[in-house]
Amino acid sequence: MALKIRLTKVGSVHQPLYRVIVKEARSRRDGDAVEYLGTYTPAIKSNPIKLNLERVDYWISKGAKPTDTMRSMIKKARKAAAPAA
Numbered sequence: 001m002a003l004k005i006r007l008t009k010v011g012s013v014h015q016p017l018y019r020v021i022v023k024e025a026r027s028r029r030d031g032d033a034v035e036y037l038g039t040y041t042p043a044i045k046s047n048p049i050k051l052n053l054e055r056v057d058y059w060i061s062k063g064a065k066p067t068d069t070m071r072s073m074i075k076k077a078r079k080a081a082a083p084a085a
Helices: 053-061 068-084
Strands: 003-009 018-024 035-040 049-051
Touching (some): 003 053, 049 068, 053 068
């Protein structure tokens, strides 16, 4: 069972909202998720990414592979979390 960390769209047409989820690699984009890790709201300019980085690290340690888009978003979330800590 190969797992991926990816985005799924839950917003409407002109109000995009995405959930960051862990799911099986072969399943559909909007299929059932193993776990929800956070949200991405592109309309918010200050901090559009909200992630539970502890759970992201947990799933990566278990073998989940983030997509290219999620890999860059995780890096941005880590940078945003570093000054706050």
